[in-house]
Amino acid sequence: MKPAAAHDFLQLNPAAGEPYYRQIYTRLRAAAADGLLKPGDRIPSARALAAELGLARGTVESAYSLLAAEGYIEARGQAGTVIAAGLQAKPSTAAAKAAPAPAAPAPYDFDNPAGRPAPLPRPFQMGVPALDAFPRKIWARLAARAARATGAADMLYPPPAGTDALRAEIARYLQLSRGLSCAPAQVFITAGYRDSLDLAARALLEPGDKVWVEDPGYPPTGALLRAAGMTLVGVPVDDDGLQVAEGLRLAPRARAAVVTPAHQSPLCVALSLQRRIELLDWATRSKAWIIEDDYDGEYRYVSRPLPALKSLDRDDRVLYAGTFSKVLFPAIRLAYLVVPLSQVARFEETARHFSGGSPALTQGIVADFMAEGHFARHIQRMRRLYGERRELAAAGLDAVLGKQMQMEARPGGMHLLMRLKGRRSDRALAEKMRQDGMFGRALSECLLAPREGLPPMLMLSFTNIDSRRKAQELARRILALL
Amino acid sequence: MKPAAAHDFLQLNPAAGEPYYRQIYTRLRAAAADGLLKPGDRIPSARALAAELGLARGTVESAYSLLAAEGYIEARGQAGTVIAAGLQAKPSTAAAKAAPAPAAPAPYDFDNPAGRPAPLPRPFQMGVPALDAFPRKIWARLAARAARATGAADMLYPPPAGTDALRAEIARYLQLSRGLSCAPAQVFITAGYRDSLDLAARALLEPGDKVWVEDPGYPPTGALLRAAGMTLVGVPVDDDGLQVAEGLRLAPRARAAVVTPAHQSPLCVALSLQRRIELLDWATRSKAWIIEDDYDGEYRYVSRPLPALKSLDRDDRVLYAGTFSKVLFPAIRLAYLVVPLSQVARFEETARHFSGGSPALTQGIVADFMAEGHFARHIQRMRRLYGERRELAAAGLDAVLGKQMQMEARPGGMHLLMRLKGRRSDRALAEKMRQDGMFGRALSECLLAPREGLPPMLMLSFTNIDSRRKAQELARRILALL
Numbered sequence: 018m019k020p021a022a023a024h025d026f027l028q029l030n031p032a033a034g035e036p037y038y039r040q041i042y043t044r045l046r047a048a049a050a051d052g053l054l055k056p057g058d059r060i061p062s063a064r065a066l067a068a069e070l071g072l073a074r075g076t077v078e079s080a081y082s083l084l085a086a087e088g089y090i091e092a093r094g095q096a097g098t099v100i101a102a103g104l105q106a107k108p109s110t111a112a113a114k115a116a117p118a119p120a121a122p123a124p125y126d127f128d129n130p131a132g133r134p135a136p137l138p139r140p141f142q143m144g145v146p147a148l149d150a151f152p153r154k155i156w157a158r159l160a161a162r163a164a165r166a167t168g169a170a171d172m173l174y175p176p177p178a179g180t181d182a183l184r185a186e187i188a189r190y191l192q193l194s195r196g197l198s199c200a201p202a203q204v205f206i207t208a209g210y211r212d213s214l215d216l217a218a219r220a221l222l223e224p225g226d227k228v229w230v231e232d233p234g235y236p237p238t239g240a241l242l243r244a245a246g247m248t249l250v251g252v253p254v255d256d257d258g259l260q261v262a263e264g265l266r267l268a269p270r271a272r273a274a275v276v277t278p279a280h281q282s283p284l285c286v287a288l289s290l291q292r293r294i295e296l297l298d299w300a301t302r303s304k305a306w307i308i309e310d311d312y313d314g315e316y317r318y319v320s321r322p323l324p325a326l327k328s329l330d331r332d333d334r335v336l337y338a339g340t341f342s343k344v345l346f347p348a349i350r351l352a353y354l355v356v357p358l359s360q361v362a363r364f365e366e367t368a369r370h371f372s373g374g375s376p377a378l379t380q381g382i383v384a385d386f387m388a389e390g391h392f393a394r395h396i397q398r399m400r401r402l403y404g405e406r407r408e409l410a411a412a413g414l415d416a417v418l419g420k421q422m423q424m425e426a427r428p429g430g431m432h433l434l435m436r437l438k439g440r441r442s443d444r445a446l447a448e449k450m451r452q453d454g455m456f457g458r459a460l461s462e463c464l465l466a467p468r469e470g471l472p473p474m475l476m477l478s479f480t481n482i483d484s485r486r487k488a489q490e491l492a493r494r495i496l497a498l499l
Numbered sequence: 500m501k502p503a504a505a506h507d508f509l510q511l512n513p514a515a516g517e518p519y520y521r522q523i524y525t526r527l528r529a530a531a532a533d534g535l536l537k538p539g540d541r542i543p544s545a546r547a548l549a550a551e552l553g554l555a556r557g558t559v560e561s562a563y564s565l566l567a568a569e570g571y572i573e574a575r576g577q578a579g580t581v582i583a584a585g586l587q588a589k590p591s592t593a594a595a596k597a598a599p600a601p602a603a604p605a606p607y608d609f610d611n612p613a614g615r616p617a618p619l620p621r622p623f624q625m626g627v628p629a630l631d632a633f634p635r636k637i638w639a640r641l642a643a644r645a646a647r648a649t650g651a652a653d654m655l656y657p658p659p660a661g662t663d664a665l666r667a668e669i670a671r672y673l674q675l676s677r678g679l680s681c682a683p684a685q686v687f688i689t690a691g692y693r694d695s696l697d698l699a700a701r702a703l704l705e706p707g708d709k710v711w712v713e714d715p716g717y718p719p720t721g722a723l724l725r726a727a728g729m730t731l732v733g734v735p736v737d738d739d740g741l742q743v744a745e746g747l748r749l750a751p752r753a754r755a756a757v758v759t760p761a762h763q764s765p766l767c768v769a770l771s772l773q774r775r776i777e778l779l780d781w782a783t784r785s786k787a788w789i790i791e792d793d794y795d796g797e798y799r800y801v802s803r804p805l806p807a808l809k810s811l812d813r814d815d816r817v818l819y820a821g822t823f824s825k826v827l828f829p830a831i832r833l834a835y836l837v838v839p840l841s842q843v844a845r846f847e848e849t850a851r852h853f854s855g856g857s858p859a860l861t862q863g864i865v866a867d868f869m870a871e872g873h874f875a876r877h878i879q880r881m882r883r884l885y886g887e888r889r890e891l892a893a894a895g896l897d898a899v900l901g902k903q904m905q906m907e908a909r910p911g912g913m914h915l916l917m918r919l920k921g922r923r924s925d926r927a928l929a930e931k932m933r934q935d936g937m938f939g940r941a942l943s944e945c946l947l948a949p950r951e952g953l954p955p956m957l958m959l960s961f962t963n964i965d966s967r968r969k970a971q972e973l974a975r976r977i978l979a980l981l
Contacts, residue, residue: 048671376833
């Protein structure tokens with residue numbers, strides 16, 4: 018076995034018989050040719066590189082003058098030495114021999130993993146709040162302030178369960194807005210809903226355990242649980258939400274259920290009070306856990322938001338999963354899981370093994386955003402705005418597609434449900450919309466297993482549709498695909 | 500089953516017989532008494548809360564005037580209505596009845612989980628870079644700029660494997676500084692070393708698989724693998740690093756090995772070339788994976804940094820784990836895992852199921868920090884600084900503790916190894932140091948299983964010791980504990 022690729026820059030070989038300056042020259046040139054160094058990229062000063070390599074400065078300077086003579090690098094005075102502009106990346110011998118490097122993947126989108134690039138967010142993109150309405154100036158100000166205020170204590174490992182400040186703000190917010198009493202110590206900060214679900218599964222479940230999931234449901238929930246080794250039990254959903262009686266029939270001894278009680282994902286129905294009580298009774302009797310995914314419980318337009326299922330939970334069987342992706346924006350990567358008091362120690366242990374915590378900076382910005390009242394104001398503004406956009410989108414779509422689709426009346430959520438009239442395939446239409454650069458999602462794509470008799474239905478987010486005209490334009494794009 | 504705790508704020512009960520204004524009054528008062536709302540906290544305007552609850556504004560105003568009359572809240576003109584200053588938090592009836600809330604946990608530290616609060620970082624704290632030497636102004640400037648520049652595309656879900664910009668910067672850096680050729684698509688951005696290890700285990704291993712770990716080793720590695728269901732095989736370490744022959748004897752069919760080749764954690768020895776070749780041969784023959792934890796490979800003071808083990812890996816059996824915790828600071832929560840080309844698709848699939856990606860903001864700041872050359876300059880400055888601090892710390896400790904301890908000569912790393920003379924217990928001393936507010940770690944605490952014949956040894960980080968005087972003061976504190 019010998020050292021690998023010849024252009025590994027620092028791997029200077031004392032036994033090569035090739036002088037060091039020549040080795041540096043060869044390797045830097047190869048890095049430029051391979052595109053690892055791009056035109057305009059700064060390279061270390063000769064002094065710095067010599068120190069780095071433990072060589073005399075002259076050795077590096079020899080290499081640099083050779084590279085400069087051949088036009089690979091340019092001295093730019095104060096700006097230092099850079100890779101020359103106009104240098105064409107040519108595959109070096111080593112790179113040509115290596116396996117072809119796969120292209121960097123496009124931004125991930127679970128609904129369109131192989132889709133063509135499109136302006137972001139794509140029309141109707143689900144799960145994305147109104148990005149134009151986010152208070153970016155306030156946000157940037159708080160971010161700058163938090164970054165400037167970074168002290169030594171803020172640079173150490175953050176607590177795996179989250180900073181005290183953010184946990185306290187969330188506990189206060191849940192009390193006031195979701196009718197949910199909890200101590201800050203019950204609030205575990207995570208990197209997103211998937212991470213919350215993963216934490217819950219690791220703390221409370223064993224591979225092979227049966228878990229009820231809604232069918233149709235939110236595809237990432239099933240995908241994560243399946244990848245984590247759980248056995249999924251799809252429980253059908255009707256106008257009152259999860260059919261608890263069906264769950265009892267299919268798998269009474271399941272260890273957990275994941276539900277979206279406020280607005281079922283994707284059907285947007287609310288879990289009825291009767292079903293909530295049945296579900297809690299089942300969990301109490303069979304010592305099962307309920308994971309309440311309250312991803313957008315804040316957004317209800319017709320009547321006031323429903324209290325969280327967790328607020329009815331007298332026997333501490335419910336874990337409440339909230340996220341900042343929908344009320345702030347997805348790239349923040351912060352969510353939280355409220356765990357029963359009796360399970361706090363177990364979750365602390367699990368978090369300690371698997372997590373080093375979330376970034377102190379983003380936690381600090383969000384805690385300030387909440388403490389200063391921006392968060393509550395933003396949610397309230399968004400609720401009003403979404404109420405308006407929902408109307409605009411519905412009116413615009415109906416004006417153009419009224420003969421082909423019928424909107425389902427739903428009290429909340431961030432998307433419309435359009436039932437396709439006749440015998441059209443929702444899946445085929447969703448696929449065509451994705452091809453066309455829009456975001457398309459069919460109800461049948463949210464099913465755990467294929468099922469007969471489900472109406473063909475399209476889910477269209479309205480959060481980023483800011484005028485009836487825009488809705489009509491997009492509706493015409495859909496019409497052209499029918 | 501009935502609704503739970505009476506002070507759940509939003510859970511107004513239409514059937515309670517108590518008017519809504521009274522329910523609001525009672526619950527807000529309880530929230531203030533419970534400390535969920537603190538003096539100075541803003542509460543929503545009557546108009547806003549009425550809209551939130553779907554009530555007439557007058558109803559909320561009635562509740563607010565009652566609260567104001569009793570001194571719970573105060574109108575502050577432009578600043579809105581706030582919880583009154585000087586309000587003493589008294590346990591409400593509901594809170595008194597509820598189970599006592601556990602206190603919020605202190606910042607987590609795996610070496611001192613039950614330790615008393617101490618100024619951070621604690622003296623000798625391992626794994627923490629020189630926080631005083633971090634270029635905070637540059638960092639804050641880049642952070643403010645990145646926050647201001649946040650556009651719609653930066654607010655969506657980031658790619659689960661990391662942003663293109665950061666992956667490309669890391670690939671370029673590894674090429675230049677660690678002699679490691681990889682395409683950006685092989686670089687997976689994670690939330691930290693634990694997250695990298697977890698990703699690798701999920702993509703490549705099955706529960707029950709045997710994994711070689713160094714013994715003594717880095718305790719979190721074993722803890723994570725064990726919690727993830729793996730069977731640990733502790734392989735002893737000598738002056739040449741992991742004893743590959745012992746691994747072969749103990750578990751030739753292990754599926755993976757986790758190693759720290761640059762500076763073994765905690766012994767700081769380098770894995771010899773001979774052992775590297777043996778390890779790679781084993782992995783190739785048995786199709787096992789090697790995870791190279793290169794947590795501080797940059798920091799070597801005597802000769803130049805060793806190339807990464809990965810750079811010798813001709814058969815693509817090595818995964819390279821790097822982190823920004825040691826070269827930037829731990830609270831950033833960014834690390835990376837370079838995976839073999841052949842495994843890129845599998846890792847993309849795993850990342851998609853389990854991760855929503857790392858925050859776009861922190862990824863953007865780090866990518867800019869690298870692209871503008873600050874990163875390379877910082878590492879170089881730190882290498883020089885640590886070389887100095889290592890000398891200062893060694894001299895100061897030796898002056899005071901020379902009769903009790905002997906420093907082991909090691910070429911790199913971020914901590915000193917002090918061998919205790921005589922028959923002292925390293926574990927007892929480390930425990931006393933923790934009691935005293937210092938960071939103490941004994942070699943015997945890094946063992947997977949108790950072992951005879953290991954010398955008593957203390958690990959002391961020198962990165963935050965900036966003078967010989969400070970080292971001597973701390974040495975005297977240790978002396979007093981002996």
